[in-house]
Amino acid sequence: MSDIAIVGAGIHAFGRHDGVSGLAMGVHAVRAALADAGVEWRDIQVAYGGSEDAGNADTMVGDLGPTGLPFVNVKNGCATGGSSLVSAVTAIRSGAYDVALVVGFDKHPRGAFQNDPADWSLPAWYGEDGLMVTTQFFGAKLQRYMHDHGIPEVTLAQVAEKNFANGAITPHAWRRTPLSVDEILGARMLAHPLTQYMLCSPGEGAVALVVCRREYLDRLPDARPVWLRSVAFRTRRAGSFEVFSPSLALDIAPSPTVDAAREAFEAAGIAPEDVDVAQVQDTESGAELIHLAECGLCKHGEQVELYATGATRIDGRLPVNTDGGCLANGEPVGASGLRQVYEIVMQLRGEAGERQVPGTPRTGFTHVYGAPGVSACTVLSR
Amino acid sequence: MGPRAGRDQAPAGSPHLTADGPLDLDEDPPRLVAGRCGGCGALTFPLRAQCPACGGAVERTLLPARGTLWTWTTQGFEPKPPYVPDDGEFEPYSVGYVEFEGYLRVEGRLTEADPERVRIGMPMEVVPLQRGDRVTYAFAPVGDE
Numbered sequence: 001m002s003d004i005a006i007v008g009a010g011i012h013a014f015g016r017h018d019g020v021s022g023l024a025m026g027v028h029a030v031r032a033a034l035a036d037a038g039v040e041w042r043d044i045q046v047a048y049g050g051s052e053d054a055g056n057a058d059t060m061v062g063d064l065g066p067t068g069l070p071f072v073n074v075k076n077g078c079a080t081g082g083s084s085l086v087s088a089v090t091a092i093r094s095g096a097y098d099v100a101l102v103v104g105f106d107k108h109p110r111g112a113f114q115n116d117p118a119d120w121s122l123p124a125w126y127g128e129d130g131l132m133v134t135t136q137f138f139g140a141k142l143q144r145y146m147h148d149h150g151i152p153e154v155t156l157a158q159v160a161e162k163n164f165a166n167g168a169i170t171p172h173a174w175r176r177t178p179l180s181v182d183e184i185l186g187a188r189m190l191a192h193p194l195t196q197y198m199l200c201s202p203g204e205g206a207v208a209l210v211v212c213r214r215e216y217l218d219r220l221p222d223a224r225p226v227w228l229r230s231v232a233f234r235t236r237r238a239g240s241f242e243v244f245s246p247s248l249a250l251d252i253a254p255s256p257t258v259d260a261a262r263e264a265f266e267a268a269g270i271a272p273e274d275v276d277v278a279q280v281q282d283t284e285s286g287a288e289l290i291h292l293a294e295c296g297l298c299k300h301g302e303q304v305e306l307y308a309t310g311a312t313r314i315d316g317r318l319p320v321n322t323d324g325g326c327l328a329n330g331e332p333v334g335a336s337g338l339r340q341v342y343e344i345v346m347q348l349r350g351e352a353g354e355r356q357v358p359g360t361p362r363t364g365f366t367h368v369y370g371a372p373g374v375s376a377c378t379v380l381s382r
Numbered sequence: 383m384g385p386r387a388g389r390d391q392a393p394a395g396s397p398h399l400t401a402d403g404p405l406d407l408d409e410d411p412p413r414l415v416a417g418r419c420g421g422c423g424a425l426t427f428p429l430r431a432q433c434p435a436c437g438g439a440v441e442r443t444l445l446p447a448r449g450t451l452w453t454w455t456t457q458g459f460e461p462k463p464p465y466v467p468d469d470g471e472f473e474p475y476s477v478g479y480v481e482f483e484g485y486l487r488v489e490g491r492l493t494e495a496d497p498e499r500v501r502i503g504m505p506m507e508v509v510p511l512q513r514g515d516r517v518t519y520a521f522a523p524v525g526d527e
Contacts, residue, residue, distance in 0.1 A: 114462045114463065116464060117464065123404070123428055124464070125403070125404060125516070125518055126428075127463075127464035127465060128464055128465065128466040128513075128516075129465075129466075129491060129511075129513065129518050130457060130461050130465045130466075130475065130477075130491065131477060131489055131490070131491070132461075132464070132465075133457060133461045133465075135455075135457075136455050136457060136477050138455075139455025139456065140453045140454060140455045140477070140478065140479060140489075141453070142455075143453045143454060143455055143502070144452065144453035144502065147453070147502050188458065189456060189458050189497075190456075190458040190459060191455045191456060191457070191458065192454075192455050192456040192458075192476075192497050193455075194455075238435060245489065246427055246428055246488065246489050247416075247425075247426070247427035247428075247486045247487060247488045247489065248479060248486065248487040248489075249424075249425070249486065249487075250481070250484075250485075250486065250487065
């Protein structure tokens with residue numbers, strides 16, 4: 001059993017919302033999470049949250065009410081949500097607080113994710129020569145992975161087909177039109193072997209969670225708690241294959257995903273085999289495949305069979321990205337990791353509607369990964 | 383003055399990067415300029431003044447002229463700045479990591495843009511690549527004159 005419960009979860013639809021600020025989406029998600037938990041804003045004792053491109057979370061008190069609570073702004077790239085959640089859990093476990101709010105939101109301008117080599121301690125020529133492009137990292141890492149583990153291109157299309165099918169039945173998803181394997185394979189090639197429909201886009205959205213210690217549940221008689229069995233957050237070690245690497249050592253170190261997932265499972269006392277539903281980072285189709293294995297949810301190379309047989313679909317033996325993942329929801333950086341937790345909370349409560357995993361799943365897992373080599377994982381249970 | 387003004391000076395002024403270009407054209411054939419830490423022996427590319435692993439002083443070292451292709455991908459759309467476009471219409475290009483045995487794997491543009499003619503494990507050599515008024519490096523399939 002765990003000492004920390006998620007008692008409230010709220011979301012603002014992902015996608016593009018012209019005229020709605022990222023902060024406004026964040027406020028919407030917070031109010032939804034509070035209502036879901038059955039608590040008032042004035043009950044929240046501490047808050048953590050942030051965005052990459054959409055402002056400071058703590059300014060939300062202007063809308064929610066300036067109650068004087070400590071509100072910490074978190075800005076940690078793709079790990080913004082995971083870092084906020086880790087901070088909230090640590091604050092509660094310290095004994096200082098009983099109930100906390102976590103919020104992640106974002107709104108990226110079109111053409112987002114432009115990078116300056118100097119910000120990465122890289123020489124100017126690296127950008128000028130056209131090597132500083134994130135999709136090249138995805139394509140290059142994946143090309144080698146497919147070579148090493150015998151994965152055909154059709155498996156990549158099966159990932160995207162599954163995620164768009166899941167997005168089509170997820171009310172808050174961005175991309176809600178199913179696409180066939182042939183449409184995905186035949187789309188414009190952007191970063192070989194990845195076509196246009198195998199890569200997610202920067203987007204907009206917000207998610208908030210209310211987190212509390214076990215004892216606080218006495219005050220919430222109607223709560224449907226989901227237990228946060230563990231949360232782990234790691235950064236890269238020397239020699240891991242990350243984005244914007246002009247060179248790599250001959251001995252490649254494991255991804256921070258491997259470290260974060262292992263730590264999360266060990267801390268939870270739960271084995272990867274026990275996971276009933278999983279959300280893993282699918283920035284592109286290949287990332288979902290690689291991350292499943294790096295997290296220990298399957299063996300390297302086993303993905304070919306898992307996707308050919310439908311094992312990762314909602315009615316399969318290991319449902320993955322049941323809300324359509326980043327491919328169907330886009331990637332508002334500050335909100336994306338918390339969307340994964342939101343989805344697992346809905347699945348474990350049995351409140352996921354049309355996309356509900358059958359057979360009352362008991363254990364869920366989330367994994368986020370991002371530049372320049374960060375990963376956060378959670379294990380959750382009913 | 384745009385927001386990126388002065389960025390060409392910034393890397394050379396940092397304690398980590400040197401002003402050395404990536405390619406030594408005085409060598410025949412041209413060679414990539416890497417660094418080897420005098421303390422821990424770690425290799426770096428591009429050459430850095432300080433070792434990222436231990437902080438030790440780094441000595442300039444040249445990589446072999448040839449290696450093998452470890453992985454690759456394509457650039458199917460025109461990158462945003464700071465990419466400097468070539469003259470005329472954008473042409474998709476390929477990039478990859480070439481493994482230099484006993485040294486490192488280095489990322490660079492490939493001279494071969496056709497995915498059908500690129501495969502992991504193929505022998506590659508370092509060649510100069512003229513881009514505007516600058517010369518940078520690329521990797522060419524060996525025997526591809």
